[in-house]
Amino acid sequence: MTLTVFWIFGVIAMGSGLLCITRKNPIASALWLVVTLFALAALFVLLDAQFIAVLQVLVYAGAIMVLFLFVIMLLNLGRPGPTDIKGPLGLLGATVLAGALLLLLRPLGEAPLPAGIQLPPGTVATLQQQRGMVGSVATPLFDTYLVPFEIASVLLLAAIVGAVVLAKRKL
Amino acid sequence: MTGTTVDLIWLAPALALLGFVLNGTLALARPTAKTLVSTIGAGVLLAAFGVAIAVFSAFTGLHAPTEAPVVFRYWSWIPVGTLQVDFALQVDQLSLVMLLVVTGVGSLIHLFSIGYMKDDPGYARYFAYLNLFVFFMLVLVLGASFPVMFVGWEGVGLCSYLLIGFWFTEEVNANAGRKAFIMNRIGDFGFMVAMFMIFWSTGSLDFDTVFAHAPTALTAGGTAITVITLFLFLGCTGKSAQIPLYTWLPDAMAGPTPVSALIHAATMVTAGVYLVARCNLLFALAPVSSAVVAGVGALTALFAATIALQQWDIKKVLAYSTISQLGYMFLAVGTGAMTAGMFHLVTHACFKALLFLGSGSVIFALHRAYHHTHSHEDAQDMRNMGGLARYMPWTTALMWIATLAIAGIPPFSGFFSKDEILTAAFARGSVEPIWLVFWGLSLVAALLTAFYMTRLMIYTFHGPNRTGEREQTHLHEAPWILTGPLVVLGVLSAAGGLLNVPELYHGGEWLHHWLEPVTQPGAALRPEAPLASGTEWMLVGVAVAVAVIGIVGAWQLLKPERLVPARNAPEERGLARILRNKWYVDEIYDALIVRPLVWFSRVVLWQEIDQRVIDGAAVNGAARGARALGWANRWIQSGQVGTYVAVFVVGVLLILWRAMG
Amino acid sequence: MLLSPALAISAVLFTLGVAGVLLRRNAIVIFMCVELMLNAVNLTFVALAQSLGLGGQVFVFFVMAVAAAEAAVGLAIILAVYRHKQSVSLQNMNLLKDG
Numbered sequence: 001m002t003l004t005v006f007w008i009f010g011v012i013a014m015g016s017g018l019l020c021i022t023r024k025n026p027i028a029s030a031l032w033l034v035v036t037l038f039a040l041a042a043l044f045v046l047l048d049a050q051f052i053a054v055l056q057v058l059v060y061a062g063a064i065m066v067l068f069l070f071v072i073m074l075l076n077l078g079r080p081g082p083t084d085i086k087g088p089l090g091l092l093g094a095t096v097l098a099g100a101l102l103l104l105l106r107p108l109g110e111a112p113l114p115a116g117i118q119l120p121p122g123t124v125a126t127l128q129q130q131r132g133m134v135g136s137v138a139t140p141l142f143d144t145y146l147v148p149f150e151i152a153s154v155l156l157l158a159a160i161v162g163a164v165v166l167a168k169r170k171l
Numbered sequence: 172m173t174g175t176t177v178d179l180i181w182l183a184p185a186l187a188l189l190g191f192v193l194n195g196t197l198a199l200a201r202p203t204a205k206t207l208v209s210t211i212g213a214g215v216l217l218a219a220f221g222v223a224i225a226v227f228s229a230f231t232g233l234h235a236p237t238e239a240p241v242v243f244r245y246w247s248w249i250p251v252g253t254l255q256v257d258f259a260l261q262v263d264q265l266s267l268v269m270l271l272v273v274t275g276v277g278s279l280i281h282l283f284s285i286g287y288m289k290d291d292p293g294y295a296r297y298f299a300y301l302n303l304f305v306f307f308m309l310v311l312v313l314g315a316s317f318p319v320m321f322v323g324w325e326g327v328g329l330c331s332y333l334l335i336g337f338w339f340t341e342e343v344n345a346n347a348g349r350k351a352f353i354m355n356r357i358g359d360f361g362f363m364v365a366m367f368m369i370f371w372s373t374g375s376l377d378f379d380t381v382f383a384h385a386p387t388a389l390t391a392g393g394t395a396i397t398v399i400t401l402f403l404f405l406g407c408t409g410k411s412a413q414i415p416l417y418t419w420l421p422d423a424m425a426g427p428t429p430v431s432a433l434i435h436a437a438t439m440v441t442a443g444v445y446l447v448a449r450c451n452l453l454f455a456l457a458p459v460s461s462a463v464v465a466g467v468g469a470l471t472a473l474f475a476a477t478i479a480l481q482q483w484d485i486k487k488v489l490a491y492s493t494i495s496q497l498g499y500m501f502l503a504v505g506t507g508a509m510t511a512g513m514f515h516l517v518t519h520a521c522f523k524a525l526l527f528l529g530s531g532s533v534i535f536a537l538h539r540a541y542h543h544t545h546s547h548e549d550a551q552d553m554r555n556m557g558g559l560a561r562y563m564p565w566t567t568a569l570m571w572i573a574t575l576a577i578a579g580i581p582p583f584s585g586f587f588s589k590d591e592i593l594t595a596a597f598a599r600g601s602v603e604p605i606w607l608v609f610w611g612l613s614l615v616a617a618l619l620t621a622f623y624m625t626r627l628m629i630y631t632f633h634g635p636n637r638t639g640e641r642e643q644t645h646l647h648e649a650p651w652i653l654t655g656p657l658v659v660l661g662v663l664s665a666a667g668g669l670l671n672v673p674e675l676y677h678g679g680e681w682l683h684h685w686l687e688p689v690t691q692p693g694a695a696l697r698p699e700a701p702l703a704s705g706t707e708w709m710l711v712g713v714a715v716a717v718a719v720i721g722i723v724g725a726w727q728l729l730k731p732e733r734l735v736p737a738r739n740a741p742e743e744r745g746l747a748r749i750l751r752n753k754w755y756v757d758e759i760y761d762a763l764i765v766r767p768l769v770w771f772s773r774v775v776l777w778q779e780i781d782q783r784v785i786d787g788a789a790v791n792g793a794a795r796g797a798r799a800l801g802w803a804n805r806w807i808q809s810g811q812v813g814t815y816v817a818v819f820v821v822g823v824l825l826i827l828w829r830a831m832g
Numbered sequence: 833m834l835l836s837p838a839l840a841i842s843a844v845l846f847t848l849g850v851a852g853v854l855l856r857r858n859a860i861v862i863f864m865c866v867e868l869m870l871n872a873v874n875l876t877f878v879a880l881a882q883s884l885g886l887g888g889q890v891f892v893f894f895v896m897a898v899a900a901a902e903a904a905v906g907l908a909i910i911l912a913v914y915r916h917k918q919s920v921s922l923q924n925m926n927l928l929k930d931g
Contacts (some may be wrong), residue, residue, distance in 0.1 A: 002834065008898045014845060014848070015843060017849075022855075029861050040875060050880060052878055064900055067904070070902070071910065081924055083921055086857060090813075090855060107831060109840045109843060112905070113884070118884065119883060119884065124881065124882055124885065127886065145890050145894075148894060151895040156897060156901050161870040163905050166912050810927070813923075820853075
């Protein structure tokens with residue numbers, strides 16, 4: 001049952017991803033990407049990552065994609081440009097390269113995980129039971145990964161300042 | 172840590188460093204605040220002297236003052252594998268003697284400087300350098316390991332350079348500073364090689380460990396110890412101005428006179444003697460090196476004394492005299508008479524500082540007189556002096572005390588110390604005859620010493636005055652801030668001999684017994700050379716007779732009435748000319764070493780190797796190669812990001828393909 | 833186990849992202865394709881977190897932070913470029929080539 005649902009959402013994600021890259025209108029592309037992100041959020045829920053799924057909806061689909069749409073509309077690009085998609089030669093090249101990539105990535109999904117690094121089955125589930133959905137992510141975040149976490153905040157600050165500097169006409 | 176006042180030893184260098192920091196700040200921010208500068212500059216030194224006395228008395232009060240030195244480890248400085256160097260200070264009998272000399276004589280010279288330099292625009296800078304010098308000198312004498320000592324060794328070299336070139340706006344002075352620096356570099360190279368070899372053979376650089384391991388780790392008289400000590404002595408010849416590296420010291424007189432007194436007479440140049448005395452065990456293990464030390468010392472004593480005979484610059488005479496006296500000290504420590512060497516070091520510090528400061532007082536007076544009449548005569552040339560005794564009675568009397576002391580007339584301090592050296596050399600001659608030659612050389616040097624010092628006194632203070640009619644009215648004694656330190660030094664020069672009255676006169680030989688814990692390990696390794704008391708009396712008689720002959724001879728032979736002022740002086744002829752030109756040693760060095768080196772650097776290293784090979788072939792060749800490569804491959808750079816992305820993806824795919832392989 | 837299907841979907845999404853970057857010329861769309869790739873990787877992280885520990889989920893968190901920063905700066909750059917060139921097409925962005 002779970003597997004079926006999983007595949008349904010997976011197919012939605014892949015299909016809307018394909019539509020995203022093939023639509024001529026950037027707004028259409030962006031909206032299809034939003035669909036992909038929602039589908040991915042559903043996949044996250046199925047993979048026991050409810051907190052991440054919520055973040056996915058809030059941050060990605062909510063904030064980042066709105067930013068994209070906002071810029072598209074700000075620049076008045078809401079219609080297909082004449083040279084937006086490469087010609088037949090580009091299409092051929094992209095298909096060949098993408099196909100080759102997929103071919104190369106395929107064995108990764110089937111390779112078994114090394115036994116040494118695997119946790120005993122149910123460890124993650126137990127952890128989530130004990131600490132709750134948020135707590136099980138928050139504990140390592142504020143413990144093992146505290147320094148990267150702080151650095152990430154500095155990065156975001158730098159990004160904010162950088163964006164303001166770049167986007168403003170005159171300081 | 173001993174729990175006594177000895178623990179405060181760090182205060183002495185710290186105070187000097189504090190003085191440097193404060194005066195250095197003032198020199199940059201408020202160079203006109205001279206009262207503040209003098210208070211700090213001389214104050215820290217007096218305080219350091221106080222610390223030295225307190226430490227000294229506390230050290231004598233320790234329960235077992237004859238045991239191992241007290242070492243204070245402050246922090247780990249160079250921890251590299253088996254090389255563990257701590258920043259550590261060491262208090263023992265030897266370093267205490269040096270500590271007292273440096274801070275004591277240093278304080279007097281700082282006081283003197285207040286008067287001597289008071290009109291100089293670089294007043295604050297001068298005191299900053301002087302304090303820094305004292306700091307490094309204290310690190311040198313208190314350091315508990317070779318590297319720490321080396322820090323001080325290099326630091327005093329730096330300060331010496333800075334102070335020689337103190338009036339750097341004149342190129343001569345700046346060049347004199349450079350000469351001193353470069354000559355010292357040669358010596359420092361020897362010191363460093365010696366350090367490497369000591370670490371290599373004993374596995375440590377701390378004094379106590381090295382001296383504990385040396386007798387077992389090194390065979391006595393073997394090649395290793397001989398090479399080590401010879402390299403150490405090379406360092407000494409640089410710092411202490413011995414043949415062949417002495418030529419920088421006379422030029423160093425370009426600095427202010429108190430600097431000459433402090434750095435180039437009393438303290439820094441004796442660092443080499445201190446080093447040999449500190450390493451007396453190593454030198455005792457190397458008889459060949461000891462003979463070299465003694466031989467070079469005796470030779471330098473004589474050689475420099477001959478040059479001093481025919482110098483006209485009053486400070487140059489004293490400079491060569493310093494070299495000569497340092498030669499005596501090396502003769503002593505080379506002979507193994509560490510006490511005699513240190514004794515002469517202490518007495519020499521007093522009477523030579525007195526001589527320099529006295530000459531400073533004379534120069535000060537002449538300079539002021541010439542300044543009043545806007546004359547540009549040389550204020551340091553003895554031909555422009557003469558008859559100054561009438562104008563400067565105090566200076567004259569004190570200079571005579573110092574002259575009698577350096578000439579070796581009893582009961583002044585120099586008599587005891589110099590006589591001890593001569594006696595030790597003669598006694599050693601009964602075991603190894605070569606020392607009789609050294610004794611003979613130094614005896615002749617003693618004769619010359621008495622002669623040239625009397626010459627200096629006659630020409631400067633007696634006979635008719637040659638300064639000039641108008642200038643004579645402006646000649647008078649220097650203010651008390653200049654004469655005060657002179658009086659103190661005069662007392663010390665006269666009575667300094669009490670420090671180590673030999674048994675011959677039923678004295679206690681206090682210094683000898685005091686230094687025994689330090690000198691004993693080395694002395695035990697040397698052959699005994701006892702002397703009958705009759706022989707000793709005879710030696711004393713010979714030494715005194717030689718000194719008297721020198722003084723009386725000079726008095727009889729020299730006719731100050733016939734001298735003419737420097738402006739009109741005729742050229743010397745014959746031997747006098749050779750001596751006047753210092754045996755042409757500077758010229759010989761110039762022709763043999765400096766010019767070939769400059770030629771080699773300019774033509775071979777610069778024009779051929781640097782410009783052609785390195786610049787031409789390597790640097791420009793690499794640039795040309797890069798340009799050619801870029802020209803050949805620039806079609807790849809289309810500027811289209813899309814193309815770049817495609818190429819990038821292809822690259823990623825290739826890597827993936829290899830990885831999946 | 834959902835690991836295998838998750839990895840397969842992730843691979844397909846990643847490939848779609850790459851293909852999009854290769855295919856499109858509109859800078860904003862290319863940006864979206866990059867986001868698609870990032871999400872594909874996120875899926876891998878989450879899928880593997882089930883058996884390898886929750887560090888994977890923490891990393892998704894960091895990826896999102898970086899993506900947000902990247903979107904802000906990247907879009908600002910595009911805005912600035914548009915102001916100069918009146919276009920966001922990569923065809924017109926060839927200043928990397930001298931002349």
